[in-house]
Amino acid sequence: MNILAFESSCDETAAAVVRDGRTILSSAIASSADMHAIYGGVVPEIASRKHVEAISGLADEALRQADLSKKDIDAVAVTYAPGLIGALLVGVSFAKSAAFGLGVPLIPVHHVRGHIAANYLAHPDLEPPFLCLCVSGGTTAIVDVSDYTRFTVLGGTRDDAAGECFDKTARVLGLGYPGGGPMDRMAQGGDDRAFSFPRAHVEGHPLDMSFSGLKTAVLNTIHNASQKGEELDLHDLAASFAAAVSDSLVPRVMEANAMTGHGKIAVAGGVAANSRIRADLERACAQAGARLWLPPLSLCGDNAAMIGSQGYYEYLAGRTAGWDLNARASLDISKG
Ligand code: KG4
Secondary structure: OEEEEEEOOOOEEEEEEEEOOOEEEEEEEEEOHHHHHOOOOOOHHHHHHHHHHHHHHHHHHHHHHHOOOHHHOOEEEEEEEOOOHHHHHHHHHHHHHHHHHHOOOEEEEEHHHHHHHHHHHHOOOOOOOEEEEEEOOOOEEEEEEEEOOEEEEEEEEOOOOHHHHHHHHHHHOOOOOOOHHHHHHHHOOOOOOOOOOOOOOOOOOOOOEOOHHHHHHHHHHHHHHHHHOOOOOHHHHHHHHHHHHHHHHHHHHHHHHHHHOOOEEEEEOHHHHOHHHHHHHHHHHHHHOOEEEOOOHHHHOOOOHHHHHHHHHHHHOOOOEOOOOOOOOOOOOOOO
């Protein structure tokens, strides 16, 4: 089954063709991140306009790369939630027209379910049940993937997402947007114990996390130093920050693993590209005897291939949408 998939929930417009949920035939992505970098973060209206400009050309490009024609497409999948509402609406409207025009089913896909499915594209042997640490610019959650379309959130952030924390810190340091990659590079060779940043605990909810205190602590450190005219070692600062984020995530994933007994852990989302988190997870999983699946960097960020993969499993579960499908800015993964 060939699925033509679309993603437009934030600042990446993407189209892809995926066969039977596991094979990428094509993947085309256009990012408006350069435009947002001028403002230090995503400007929703600009994101929507850029999606409108890019989506039709990307659909053609995805078919061309896959060496398929429109009649070879069996279904259309699209991210319909969660995300920036104007941005999502561009993808949803285009996907509806495409599915209607081609006379094929329309499949609605939850964005974070898509991020998890990126692992199916990279790892043919990965099948539910497993645990997934979902870490992106908008989401930080430990999800029990009991089946391809059955998800339970075991723990998550009470405030900021981990990616948001990386981005805000990078912005103050003048590292541009999105800041996770530059912060990761800055951390290389730094002393991760040079600064003691907080690792928060949520009383009575051992698997929940909080990043706002960490964000405030790192921003205060930067501002205090600049007010006193002191120079900070940015490599040490970035390494200490990454260690605090990782310490907030990895032990909780391992605790969730011990609770569920799955012994299988995957990671998803843009922050899954972080070298410190990847290394800590590798070490912790080796110690616990758990198997770890890390998506390749190319599938960590937003793309449409992951939507095509999850779309296939949603379709198998009987989930298609009518022409009244609407976008939703927020939606729990268990209900998506
Ligand atoms: O999954 P994604 O592309 O978009 C969302 O669905 O949110 O994730 C983007 C996030 C941004 O916050 C970006 O700074 C972060 O992923 N990111 C990283 C790294 N690469 C991207 N964060 C930490 N380390 C990285 N290497």
